[in-house]
Amino acid sequence: MESGIHIALAPEILTEIWGIPITNTLVTSWAVILLLGLAAFFIGRNLRLVPGKLQVLFELLLGGVLDYMEETLESRKLAVRFFPLIMTLFLFIFTANVLEFTPGIGSIGIVEYDHGKETLVPLFRSVNTDLNVTLALAIIAFLAIEVAGVLGIGFLKYAGKFVNFKSVLAFFIGIIELFSEMARLIAFSFRLFGNIFAGEVLILVIMFFVPVLLPVPLMLFELFVGFIQAAIFALLTLFFIKIAVTEPH
Numbered sequence: 001m002e003s004g005i006h007i008a009l010a011p012e013i014l015t016e017i018w019g020i021p022i023t024n025t026l027v028t029s030w031a032v033i034l035l036l037g038l039a040a041f042f043i044g045r046n047l048r049l050v051p052g053k054l055q056v057l058f059e060l061l062l063g064g065v066l067d068y069m070e071e072t073l074e075s076r077k078l079a080v081r082f083f084p085l086i087m088t089l090f091l092f093i094f095t096a097n098v099l100e101f102t103p104g105i106g107s108i109g110i111v112e113y114d115h116g117k118e119t120l121v122p123l124f125r126s127v128n129t130d131l132n133v134t135l136a137l138a139i140i141a142f143l144a145i146e147v148a149g150v151l152g153i154g155f156l157k158y159a160g161k162f163v164n165f166k167s168v169l170a171f172f173i174g175i176i177e178l179f180s181e182m183a184r185l186i187a188f189s190f191r192l193f194g195n196i197f198a199g200e201v202l203i204l205v206i207m208f209f210v211p212v213l214l215p216v217p218l219m220l221f222e223l224f225v226g227f228i229q230a231a232i233f234a235l236l237t238l239f240f241i242k243i244a245v246t247e248p249h
Contacts, residue, residue, distance in 0.1 A: 014027065014110070023130065025130035043055075065086075066079055072242055078241075082148065089140075096126070097128060108124065131190075135185070141188055142185055145240045145241055146244070157247060191232070192229055
């Protein structure tokens, strides 16, 4: 087996199904979806009219998020409409970031031989270290923002934010707004990818040079970073939806 630090920017391809490559980040994302689905099933089936402590905790957390969204969007109807999207983004990203530190992630895999050298291809890899995943999440958020704007104020008014011929200044401001809108795809995807990938590389380097004790507090810090990145992604989506449904002045 090769010694030293092995850092791969692209996810490893495990197999192909009908010509579609199945990567280790894709397998991990399925595991995240399965975990969230199981959690929703077991929590949902035990709901009671007189709630227990766990149900009260979840109701307080989810109710607090919904109230915050209502305050931000200034509409209960909009808050209820976009609550599933915002919470799903947060839970998926946060769960994927937490799963990064689960035993077996990155260490269980298939041994391949290439010119007499053994290489371990991990079966699982941190989801958000794959730019394809973060870009897909960014596209989902981007489309949700655009659809929210069109549904909120109408197609013509929303398009008027980007195409405005009332004056030369208004026209150039619209062009800048259009480029800013498109730049969100890059900002969303690379911010999440860069922070999580950099954290994973840092932990690998520390574990290689100082394998005892030091990686533990660093992992705890990276868990906090994972939470913050999930919250930032969800909050930015919420704030951009608020901007999209606000009529231009």
